[in-house]
Amino acid sequence: MADDVAAWVGEALGVRPDDPAPFVRALTHSSHAAGQAGDSYERLEFLGDRVLGLIMAEWLWELFPDEPEGNLSKRFNALVTGTVCAEVARGIGAVAHVRLGKQARDDGAQHGDNLLGDVMEALLGALYRTAGLDAARAAVRRLWADRIHAEDKAPQHPKSALQEWAAANRRAVPAYSIVDRSGPGHAPRFTVRVAVGKDEISAEGASKQEAETAAARALLATLIAQAAPPRGRRRR
Numbered sequence: 001m002a003d004d005v006a007a008w009v010g011e012a013l014g015v016r017p018d019d020p021a022p023f024v025r026a027l028t029h030s031s032h033a034a035g036q037a038g039d040s041y042e043r044l045e046f047l048g049d050r051v052l053g054l055i056m057a058e059w060l061w062e063l064f065p066d067e068p069e070g071n072l073s074k075r076f077n078a079l080v081t082g083t084v085c086a087e088v089a090r091g092i093g094a095v096a097h098v099r100l101g102k103q104a105r106d107d108g109a110q111h112g113d114n115l116l117g118d119v120m121e122a123l124l125g126a127l128y129r130t131a132g133l134d135a136a137r138a139a140v141r142r143l144w145a146d147r148i149h150a151e152d153k154a155p156q157h158p159k160s161a162l163q164e165w166a167a168a169n170r171r172a173v174p175a176y177s178i179v180d181r182s183g184p185g186h187a188p189r190f191t192v193r194v195a196v197g198k199d200e201i202s203a204e205g206a207s208k209q210e211a212e213t214a215a216a217r218a219l220l221a222t223l224i225a226q227a228a229p230p231r232g233r234r235r236r
Contacts, residue, residue, distance in 0.1 A: 005097060012092035013123065013139045015131045022130055026122035027094070029115060031101030031186055041122035048125030051133075055140045056080055063148065071154035078155045079147060082117030083210065088143050089120040104186045112187050114206045158217035162196070165220060169227070172197045174219075176212050194219050199226075 002020045009023050010016030017023060022044065030040040056079055060072050067075075078084070089095070098110045098119060110116075128136040156164075162174050172195075179202055180191040192211035193202040201219040205211030 008093065008097060009123075009127075012094075013127050013135075014142065015127065015135050015139075017126075017130050019130065022126035023123065024099075026126040027097050027119060028099040029101070029104060029186065031104040032099040041119055044122035044125035044129075045118045046125070047128065048121035048123065051124050051128045051136050052080055052085075052121060052140060055133075055137050056144070058137075059141060059148065067154065074154040074156060075148075077157060079144060082207065083113050084117075084144075084147065085120040086113040086116035089116040089123075092143065094119055094123070100186075104184070107184055107187050112206055113210070114188075115186065158213050158220060162194070162216040162220045162223075165223060166196050169223075174216065176215070178208065178211075196223065199223060 002024060005023050005027065006017055006020040009020065025039065026041045026044045026048075028040050030042065032040070053076075056076055057072075060075050060079075064072060064075070094116060095110050098115070100110055104110075124136055124140065127139060159174070166172065166174055175195050177193050177195075178190060179193050181188060182191075183189040187206070189204055189206065190208050190211040191202055191204050192208065192215050193200055194212065194215040196219065199219065199222070201215055201222060203211055203214035203218055205214050
């Protein structure tokens, strides 16, 4: 197990560790670690989240020297989400190495964005601890390279975009409410409703934030479509 993880880490993150134990821990969910936080990825995730944030903030600051803080924040928030971290984890083959308890694996938790996003951050935490900031920086810049230039314009978060649309059109402030929470603790599903006045829509996600984002995106698209003039006619 340890030798396999060491070889995989060397390929995926660019540095083969002398001691693979931190990376084994970074791949271990609490359902496998019998609830012992020190044996699961949780502490490394805490560290890796901050490591990723520092590296990404530094990188954006270098790449976009003329952009104001607001635009940099939009880019930053779009690049460090759990969904993006999960996509990166899938891209390096982390799913095959995640360690779960039997029930969590049977439930398919190893494929969920929540768990994989946490694992990716934990791996970065382990890399930082064992090989230093330069190694972590090199890994992030390589693994996120195709994403950091994906938007020529700084992306607008759907919740912010919906709020700005509502204000510009003199509509009520968007209101969010949790409609349902289902699934086991390691793989929850949230259903959130967002309403702007009488217009409302619901969406699901693996976290409250993800569900709110999906709902905001869907409602904004609906409101824009409703406000658009019919084809063949122009507003005067």
